[in-house]
Amino acid sequence: MIRTLLSRHSFPISRIFRKHISTTISTNSSESLGLLPTSQSPITPKPHFFNAVSTDGKQLPTYRVIDGVGNVIPGAEIPELDQQLALRIYRNMVLLPIMDNLLYNIQRQGKISFYYGEEATIIGTAAALLPDDEVLGQYRELGVLLWRGWGIDEAMAQCFGNEQDMSGKGRQMPVHWGSPMYHFHTISSPLATQIPQAAGVAYALRRDPARRSKNCAAVYFGEGAASEGDFHAGMLFASTIASPTLFIARNNGFAISTPSSEQYFGDGIAARGAGYGIDTIRVDGNDVLAVLSAAREARRRCVESGRGVLLEAMTYRVGHHSTSDDSFAYRARQEVEDRTRIDNPIARYRLFLKNCGWWSDAEEDELKGLLKTDVMRAFKLAESLKRHELKEVFSDVYGGEEP
Numbered sequence: 001m002i003r004t005l006l007s008r009h010s011f012p013i014s015r016i017f018r019k020h021i022s023t024t025i026s027t028n029s030s031e032s033l034g035l036l037p038t039s040q041s042p043i044t045p046k047p048h049f050f051n052a053v054s055t056d057g058k059q060l061p062t063y064r065v066i067d068g069v070g071n072v073i074p075g076a077e078i079p080e081l082d083q084q085l086a087l088r089i090y091r092n093m094v095l096l097p098i099m100d101n102l103l104y105n106i107q108r109q110g111k112i113s114f115y116y117g118e119e120a121t122i123i124g125t126a127a128a129l130l131p132d133d134e135v136l137g138q139y140r141e142l143g144v145l146l147w148r149g150w151g152i153d154e155a156m157a158q159c160f161g162n163e164q165d166m167s168g169k170g171r172q173m174p175v176h177w178g179s180p181m182y183h184f185h186t187i188s189s190p191l192a193t194q195i196p197q198a199a200g201v202a203y204a205l206r207r208d209p210a211r212r213s214k215n216c217a218a219v220y221f222g223e224g225a226a227s228e229g230d231f232h233a234g235m236l237f238a239s240t241i242a243s244p245t246l247f248i249a250r251n252n253g254f255a256i257s258t259p260s261s262e263q264y265f266g267d268g269i270a271a272r273g274a275g276y277g278i279d280t281i282r283v284d285g286n287d288v289l290a291v292l293s294a295a296r297e298a299r300r301r302c303v304e305s306g307r308g309v310l311l312e313a314m315t316y317r318v319g320h321h322s323t324s325d326d327s328f329a330y331r332a333r334q335e336v337e338d339r340t341r342i343d344n345p346i347a348r349y350r351l352f353l354k355n356c357g358w359w360s361d362a363e364e365d366e367l368k369g370l371l372k373t374d375v376m377r378a379f380k381l382a383e384s385l386k387r388h389e390l391k392e393v394f395s396d397v398y399g400g401e402e403p
């Protein structure tokens with residue numbers, strides 16, 4: 001319409017626009033029509049609706065390094081990794097399902113209330129962070145604490161709420177871990193509250209001269225939690241009030257019984273990053289090498305720019321949601337068996353390690369034996385210890401005197 005009016009008054013259009021356009025004129029086909037005066041949006045003469053972040057209308061790509069049998073895919077590069085680090089990652093990945101199984105079984109015996117767990121996404125990201133980056137988890141992130149040096153004994157003590165539980169002194173539900181020493185903020189039950197909190201933590205890091213440009217706040221959340229308003233509040237905060245927040249979305253296909261197809265109509269969580277002007281990557285969350293590599297780069301960008309970065313890890317929750325759930329009520333057993341067999345993150349990585357000559361069947365048997373013994377020993381100890389006294393229920397709750 002402007003164009004029609006202007007031409008009716010025989011103004012030279014190019015002169016009028018030139019008065020308004022910024023100095024950065026794009027060199028694409030819209031050059032002749034200029035840009036909006038207040039943004040870099042190119043003027044187009046055709047009405048243009050869009051419904052995808054990628055220009056070709058397809059879904060955003062998923063970054064992968066190794067295939068289902070541990071071979072490096074064409075064009076991919078293995079992230080910098082020596083044998084020692086590679087095996088440390090593997091041991092931590094193998095430990096998680098062992099702990100999961102034991103805790104699941106003891107919950108069934110009525111000894112603890114409930115428990116949830118997860119692997120490549122958690123260990124791959126944990127390995128990419130610095131030990132003093134602040135971590136705000138949802139509840140499946142025990143692996144980050146274990147990676148940082150929190151022991152199996154501490155995890156068991158927290159689940160049992162016994163006198164050795166220094167995390168919550170028996171006042172938290174199982175899996176609501178926390179450790180100031182390991183920079184792991186205590187888990188809280190209401191979903192997504194950790195997301196804006198992480199943006200605030202990151203802002204505090206940026207304001208601290210000792211930690212500015214050194215640390216980030218990494219926040220983990222499920223694709224279900226990303227449906228909460230808190231997700232958007234956190235993303236908006238990190239993109240407007242620049243704060244080095246590493247958003248790690250674990251897209252495991254389910255929020256308890258609700259499939260991800262009912263959580264969003266768009267292209268997952270990653271598609272939302274662009275809306276906030278946040279650097280974003282989608283990664284195969286069952287490929288620990290892709291997760292490690294993507295998370296290292298995401299962290300680097302986050303800390304260097306002092307801004308938010310979003311990483312969406314595509315995975316699949318093979319276990320039930322928690323011990324309170326029987327997932328075969330809402331998904332086929334065969335689907336779970338297929339995903340466990342075809343896309344198992346531990347098996348894929350083990351095959352990669354074997355291809356490198358860094359792992360053997362004998363070492364596998366030895367590792368599993370040792371870990372099982374250690375987890376069982378920690379369980380027996382945790383079970384035998386006394387609980388915290390009831391009279392201590394309010395001790396240390398407040399910084400000073402109780403109000």
Ligand SMILES: Cc1ncc(C[n+]2csc(CCOP(=O)(O)OP(=O)(O)O)c2C)c(N)n1
Pocket residue numbers: 140189190191221222223224225226250252254255256317321
């Ligand atoms: C505000 C809020 N609503 C509902 C719940 C109950 N709840 C606990 S976990 C969960 C599913 C979360 O799914 P997702 O974020 O995808 O994480 P996942 O369990 O798949 O890792 C729900 C609905 C809650 N804890 N808090």
Ligand SMILES: [Mg+2]
Pocket residue numbers: 222223224250251252253254255256
């Ligand atoms: Mg989920």
